Amino acid sequence: MSYVDEVIEQVVKQNPAEPEFHQAVKEVLESLRVVVDANEEKFRKDALLERLVNPERQFKFRVPWVDDKGQVQVNTGYRVQFNSAIGPYKGGLRLHPSVNLGIIKFLGFEQIFKNSLTGLPIGGGKGGSDFDPKGKSDREVMAFCQSFITELYRYIGADTDVPAGDIGTGAREIGYMYGQYKRIKGVYEGVLTGKGLSYGGSLARKEATGFGLLYITAEMLKSNGQDIAGKTVAVSGSGNVAIYATQKAQELGAKVVTVSDSTGWVYDPDGIDLEALKEIKEVKRARLTEYKNYRPNSEYHDGKGVWTVKVDIALPCATQNELDLEDAKALVANGVMAVCEGANMPTTLEATEYLQKSGVYFLPGKAANAGGVATSALEMSQNSERLSWSFEEVDSKLQGIMVNIFHNLDAAAKKYGFDGNYVVGANIAGFEKVVDAMTAQGIV
Ligand code: NDP
Ligand code: 2IT
Numbered sequence: 001m002s003y004v005d006e007v008i009e010q011v012v013k014q015n016p017a018e019p020e021f022h023q024a025v026k027e028v029l030e031s032l033r034v035v036v037d038a039n040e041e042k043f044r045k046d047a048l049l050e051r052l053v054n055p056e057r058q059f060k061f062r063v064p065w066v067d068d069k070g071q072v073q074v075n076t077g078y079r080v081q082f083n084s085a086i087g088p089y090k091g092g093l094r095l096h097p098s099v100n101l102g103i104i105k106f107l108g109f110e111q112i113f114k115n116s117l118t119g120l121p122i123g124g125g126k127g128g129s130d131f132d133p134k135g136k137s138d139r140e141v142m143a144f145c146q147s148f149i150t151e152l153y154r155y156i157g158a159d160t161d162v163p164a165g166d167i168g169t170g171a172r173e174i175g176y177m178y179g180q181y182k183r184i185k186g187v188y189e190g191v192l193t194g195k196g197l198s199y200g201g202s203l204a205r206k207e208a209t210g211f212g213l214l215y216i217t218a219e220m221l222k223s224n225g226q227d228i229a230g231k232t233v234a235v236s237g238s239g240n241v242a243i244y245a246t247q248k249a250q251e252l253g254a255k256v257v258t259v260s261d262s263t264g265w266v267y268d269p270d271g272i273d274l275e276a277l278k279e280i281k282e283v284k285r286a287r288l289t290e291y292k293n294y295r296p297n298s299e300y301h302d303g304k305g306v307w308t309v310k311v312d313i314a315l316p317c318a319t320q321n322e323l324d325l326e327d328a329k330a331l332v333a334n335g336v337m338a339v340c341e342g343a344n345m346p347t348t349l350e351a352t353e354y355l356q357k358s359g360v361y362f363l364p365g366k367a368a369n370a371g372g373v374a375t376s377a378l379e380m381s382q383n384s385e386r387l388s389w390s391f392e393e394v395d396s397k398l399q400g401i402m403v404n405i406f407h408n409l410d411a412a413a414k415k416y417g418f419d420g421n422y423v424v425g426a427n428i429a430g431f432e433k434v435v436d437a438m439t440a441q442g443i444v
Helices: 003-014 019-038 040-045 048-053 101-117 138-155 171-185 205-223 240-251 274-283 288-294 325-333 349-357 370-385 391-415 422-440
Strands: 057-066 072-083 089-095 123-129 161-164 232-235 255-260 264-267 299-302 313-315 338-340 361-363
Touching: 003 019, 003 040, 003 048, 019 040, 019 048, 019 101, 019 349, 019 422, 040 048, 048 422, 057 101, 057 138, 072 089, 072 101, 072 138, 072 161, 089 101, 089 171, 089 370, 101 123, 101 370, 101 391, 101 422, 123 138, 123 161, 138 171, 161 370, 205 240, 205 313, 205 338, 205 361, 205 370, 205 391, 232 240, 240 255, 240 274, 240 313, 255 288, 264 288, 274 288, 288 299, 325 349, 349 361, 361 422, 370 391, 391 422
Parallel strands: 089 123, 089 161, 232 255, 232 313, 313 338, 338 361
Antiparallel strands: 057 072, 072 123, 255 264, 264 299
């Protein structure tokens, strides 16, 4: 059996009931076959792949907090420190009822290669909890965040592990966590990114993932002789990534006609009203059913369906496995030309394969959504030098990083004979730097 197949089999056996982690490992290792086969003897001897798929360490802890009725609630917290070969662990904290160890491991594993692709010195990690911030009062969210950090503080730090936002963790949650860390540790350091601008946050971090997604999408289209201006776009989700993807798509001259949340989706034939979307989601923290009050011409539909609309470009920006084979078929039947992942692993393996076989340009999340973590790394730099850069400076660095990522993965795909296969290109380009650093540092 080939080394890749052996390790995939081991991962499935040793990590039962973690299907998302299996999926992420399979996608990466399958596309590394050509590199692994060429170095099989050395990699096997060094157990390189076994070390890559086993986190350096992982924490699972109790998070007790008191709700507004005086009732004690208990959630489970996680932090997986996956790989520190190229820098301190870096990756977000997801707060969503679906969170379990397998979800955090898939996200942490993806983060290793994504962070490597940014070209910045950050290792891979991820964390979170099954706590659901939805429907909770600010005081309840604060109580949870303080309890979460009271346990996690001992494992994180500006030079060891730097968490940030993800689903359910935005500026409010990061603020409460930062305050509690500072109170316990008594140091003012860049231990978290995505901070507010008044206490060490970076301009353009809030916008970075969505903006970065559009910068790399535009670059990919340009290098294939296409222009994003004038294209019709379907966005899924209506959170941080979706909102700023919508904004930048509009700024680049495209028309975004959909957004969604976990209960339904909106189709606005005139193009999404960005100010209305921001007010509903960022200010009111309300549901998308409200959108019709702002735009009577729009349609609201319950449940799934965002991928049934005829568009040129699809940008999944909600969650894992939200775009399956059936969705991919609908998109292709409607003539989609590009699918670029704003979320982490939003496309199933079967759907990805189908899109690629159908000639659709497909940019995987670990490249396409890397602008968020890249700008987090820029926030770390600013915190270290105790300076803050202008919006334009951060935004222009972000653009440069996204353009570079595209050309690096495009070159890696070409070098190994997979021209146009950006999944293979991203995985190989991300992997090469990590392997180099792991090899140089010996067996650790
Ligand atoms: P938010 O919490 O701001 O928004 C998430 C959006 O996705 C919401 O509209 C939410 O709807 C929807 N959503 C979440 N879970 C589900 C689900 N199970 N089914 C259907 N819809 C769902 O998160 P972000 O925008 O920050 O994150 C979105 C994606 O982007 C995630 O995959 C995340 O890992 C990834 N990402 C985020 C980065 C960042 O900087 N924030 C960086 C790189 C990747 P509802 O409100 O109804 O729950
Ligand atoms: O998935 C991701 O890259 C993020 N949620 C952002 C991580 C970060 O450290 O900014």
